Amino acid sequence: MESMSYTTRSSSSSRKLLFRQLFEKESSTYTYLLADASHPDKPALLVDPVDRTVDRDLSIVNDLGLKLIYAINTHVHADHVTGSGLIKTKVPGVKSIISKASNASADILVEAGDKIQFGDLYLEVRATPGHTVGCVSYVTGDEPDQPQPRMAFTGDALLIRGCGRTDFQGGSSKQLYESVHSQARLYTLIFTLPKDTFIYPAHDYKGFTVSTVGEEMLYNPRLTQDEETFKSIMENLKLPYPKMIDAAVPANMVCGLQDLESKAA
Amino acid sequence: MESMSYTTRSSSSSRKLLFRQLFEKESSTYTYLLADASHPDKPALLVDPVDRTVDRDLSIVNDLGLKLIYAINTHVHADHVTGSGLIKTKVPGVKSIISKASNASADILVEAGDKIQFGDLYLEVRATPGHTVGCVSYVTGDEPDQPQPRMAFTGDALLIRGCGRTDFQGGSSKQLYESVHSQARLYTLIFTLPKDTFIYPAHDYKGFTVSTVGEEMLYNPRLTQDEETFKSIMENLKLPYPKMIDAAVPANMVCGLQDLESKAA
Numbered sequence: 001m002e003s004m005s006y007t008t009r010s011s012s013s014s015r016k017l018l019f020r021q022l023f024e025k026e027s028s029t030y031t032y033l034l035a036d037a038s039h040p041d042k043p044a045l046l047v048d049p050v051d052r053t054v055d056r057d058l059s060i061v062n063d064l065g066l067k068l069i070y071a072i073n074t075h076v077h078a079d080h081v082t083g084s085g086l087i088k089t090k091v092p093g094v095k096s097i098i099s100k101a102s103n104a105s106a107d108i109l110v111e112a113g114d115k116i117q118f119g120d121l122y123l124e125v126r127a128t129p130g131h132t133v134g135c136v137s138y139v140t141g142d143e144p145d146q147p148q149p150r151m152a153f154t155g156d157a158l159l160i161r162g163c164g165r166t167d168f169q170g171g172s173s174k175q176l177y178e179s180v181h182s183q184a185r186l187y188t189l190i191f192t193l194p195k196d197t198f199i200y201p202a203h204d205y206k207g208f209t210v211s212t213v214g215e216e217m218l219y220n221p222r223l224t225q226d227e228e229t230f231k232s233i234m235e236n237l238k239l240p241y242p243k244m245i246d247a248a249v250p251a252n253m254v255c256g257l258q259d260l261e262s263k264a265a
Numbered sequence: 266m267e268s269m270s271y272t273t274r275s276s277s278s279s280r281k282l283l284f285r286q287l288f289e290k291e292s293s294t295y296t297y298l299l300a301d302a303s304h305p306d307k308p309a310l311l312v313d314p315v316d317r318t319v320d321r322d323l324s325i326v327n328d329l330g331l332k333l334i335y336a337i338n339t340h341v342h343a344d345h346v347t348g349s350g351l352i353k354t355k356v357p358g359v360k361s362i363i364s365k366a367s368n369a370s371a372d373i374l375v376e377a378g379d380k381i382q383f384g385d386l387y388l389e390v391r392a393t394p395g396h397t398v399g400c401v402s403y404v405t406g407d408e409p410d411q412p413q414p415r416m417a418f419t420g421d422a423l424l425i426r427g428c429g430r431t432d433f434q435g436g437s438s439k440q441l442y443e444s445v446h447s448q449a450r451l452y453t454l455i456f457t458l459p460k461d462t463f464i465y466p467a468h469d470y471k472g473f474t475v476s477t478v479g480e481e482m483l484y485n486p487r488l489t490q491d492e493e494t495f496k497s498i499m500e501n502l503k504l505p506y507p508k509m510i511d512a513a514v515p516a517n518m519v520c521g522l523q524d525l526e527s528k529a530a
Contacts, residue, residue, distance in 0.1 A: 023472035025290065031472075056471055063484050206321055207288035209474065219328050 017121055017140075017147045018042075018064065021200065021209060022057060024050040027080040027244075028203050031057060032153055035066045036119025043118040045070035047138060047153045048202050049083030051256055057083065058090060069118060072097040074155025074202055075135040076104050076252045078168060078245040085257030096255045101127065102134025104253045110136065121146060128157035128190060130176020131164030137190060139197075149196040152213070158190050159201045160211040163222055166234050168245065173234035177227045191217055282386055282405075282412045283307075283329065286465065286474060287322060289315040292345040292509075293468050296322060297418055300331045301384025308383040310335035312403060312418050313467050314348030316521055322348065323355060334383060337362040339420025339467055340400040341369050341517045343433060343510040350522030361520045366392065367399025369518045375401065386411060393422040393455060395441020396429030402455060404462075414461040417478070423455050424466045425476040428487055431499050433510065438499035442492045456482055 018037040021030055027050065035044035044066035049057055061068050068091050071084040076098070084096040084106070095107035097116065110116065112127035116138065123138040138153040140146050156164025157179055166173045180190045190199075195214030216223065222233055251257070283302040286295055292315065300309035309331035314322055326333050333356050336349040341363070349361040349371070360372035362381065375381065377392035381403065388403040403418040405411050421429025422444055431438045445455045455464075460479030481488065487498055516522070 021474045023288065023474065025293075025472060028290075053472060056473075060473070063480060207290060207318060208321075208325070209286045209288065215328060 018044075018066070019147075019151075020060060022053065022060070024053045024080065026052070028205050029077075029080055030200065030202060030204065030209075031083075032200060033057065033060065033066075034118065034121070034123075035064070036121045039119030041119065042066045043069045045072055045116070045118050045123075046083075046087070047072050048074055048077070048155070049087060051081040051083045051086050054083040054086045054090065058087065068094050070095055070097055070108075070116060071255075072116065072123075072138065073102075073104075073106075073252070074137065074153060074157075075099070075132045076102050076169065076249055077202075078242045078248050078252075079203075080244065081248050081251045082256040085255035088255065089257075098255075099125070099127070099134045099136045101129065101136075102132070102253075104134070104255075106255055112136070115141075123153070126152075126190070128154065128176075128179035129170075130166055130172050130174075130179045131156040132168075133170030133172075133175075135164075135179070139193065149198060149212075150194060151198045151200060152190060152193060153200050153202075154190060155202045158199060158216060158220075158223070160199065160204050160206075160208040161216070161220055163220070165237060165239055165242075167237075167239070168242065169249065173231040174227070176234070177223070177230050180223050181227075191223075283309075283331070284412075284416075285325060287318065287325070289318045289345065291317070293470050294342075294345055295465065295467060295469065295474075296348075297465060298322065298325065298331075299383065299386070299388075300329070301386045304384030306384065307331045308334045310337055310381070310383050310388075311348070311352070312337050313339055313342070313420070314352060316346040316348045316351050319348040319351045319355065323352070333359050335360055335362055335373075335381060336520075337381065337388075337403065338367075338369075338371075338517070339402065339418060339422075340364070340397045341367050341434065341514055342467075343507045343513050343517075344468075345509065346513050346516045347521040350520035353520065354522075363520075364390070364392070364399045364401045366394065366401075367397070367518075369399070369520075371520055377401070380406075388418070391455070393419065393441075393444035394435075395431055395437050395439075395444045396421040397433075398435025398437075398440075400429075400444070404458065414463060414477075415459060416463045416465060417455060417458060418465050418467075419455060420467045423464060423481060423485075423488070425464065425469050425471075425473040426481070426485055428485070430502060430504055430507075432502075432504070433507065434514065438496040439492070441499070442488070442495050445488050446492075456488075 016037040018035040020033040032047040097108045098106040100109040114125040116123045126137045128137045197213040199211040281302040283300040285298040297312040336352045362373045363371040365374040379390040381388045391402045393402045462478040464476040
């Protein structure tokens with residue numbers, strides 16, 4: 001069993017990934033801060049920032065002397081308003097990023113195979129649709145000068161011992177299964193990443209902070225099933241209507257800036 | 266500014282620290298799982314387990330193939346019931362650990378300078394009283410075969426940009442200040458650890474997961490003050506009476522097993 005460890009985090013590179021995981025309690029959302037700490041500018045990005053924790057996120061960026069360049073979303077969230085737009089109003093020059101397939105607006109629209117560079121480090125974009133039609137995962141590079149083990153920011157596609165629902169926003173249990181399992185399409189699959197790849201999801205509701213590809217391949221109660229069983233599970237979840245979807249989705253289609261007044265203080 | 270990074274986590278050792286941070290939402294408590302993943306037995310310990318998340322913690326221990334040997338507390342908590350006793354009933358052979366100065370009962374009572382060995386890794390005990398009279402911090406070793414950067418599990422002595430209250434359980438703002446700042450006593454001080462030492466507290470209420478000694482030396486709004494200002498701040502917090510203290514402290518004096526019926530399901 002591959003598992004999170006300190007000593008395997010060494011790299012032949014002199015590059016330093018600065019990494020922080022941040023939690024928003026109301027929506028149980030994880031926001032991730034990554035920066036190239038070896039680069040003179042310390043360029044940084046935030047993955048899945050939440051509107052109500054923007055000030056916290058910018059305070060740590062400031063304390064650590066980082067230059068925030070990107071605010072990135074894995075998908076159009078239905079349970080919280082993204083902080084991307086608010087960050088752009090507070091830190092001039094930051095560019096918002098989301099997938100082209102999401103049909104949302106942002107400064108940069110990415111597709112599978114694109115690279116998001118920050119200093120000498122980068123994230124590659126993998127299409128992982130199924131929770132929504134435009135879901136992508138962001139994965140650190142596999143060259144020896146990139147962080148080892150690799151890290152996958154999977155949004156709601158793959159959660160720790162779970163996955164996102166597939167009944168709204170162009171969701172499809174068949175697509176989600178393929179996004180996680182398929183070995184056929186480059187830049188799509190999650191389970192073909194090295195087993196020691198860290199899984200950093202957009203949410204966790206039980207207090208787990210990280211998993212690995214190897215762990216989820218063994219213990220994910222939904223995605224270890226065959227495809228038909230998985231589809232049956234997803235079709236019978238009987239989840240309530242997402243309570244924030246009608247407010248959050250329209251706002252998140254425009255980086256969270258549709259209705260500034262509706263934001264929580 | 267030293268900061269959390271992947272590439273500085275390399276070690277000259279072949280030892281592998283497996284590390285997981287776990288969160289209990291109601292009391293905003295962090296529980297930490299550490300194991301020597303290179304040792305054939307994969308011996309593991311939990312720092313500050315919570316009664317209501319014991320099943321979660323044991324499930325990840327089991328999934329990762331670890332052998333849990335210790336359930337450790339940084340102090341007698343007033344805001345939640347420790348999971349130590351419950352873990353002992355579920356996993357025979359696990360030993361509970363707390364400081365001798367806490368006057369609580371446990372299988373092993375530790376003092377400043379003691380080492381808690383798990384496989385070829387260990388935690389050293391530092392006396393950090395002030396939040397309670399018996400608070401200790403657990404710090405990874407400084408030899409080259411131990412995890413680098415070092416990691417300090419500070420309980421409620423040092424929180425991220427904060428610290429624990431000092432008005433109950435033998436608390437003392439003077440003692441807490443010395444626990445963090447004093448350079449006079451070996452195995453007491455926190456701020457004399459290397460600046461890149463990771464600070465892993467027992468709680469965070471804003472969604473931060475980790476800090477470093479260097480960061481807190483610069484940005485902790487209380488502990489960057491001089492001692493008199495710090496004492497004045499702590500004496501004027503006007504915090505409400507801790508709502509769980511009357512139930513939690515007596516239970517935690519006996520590893521959380523005083524009244525099994527009172528445990529949350």
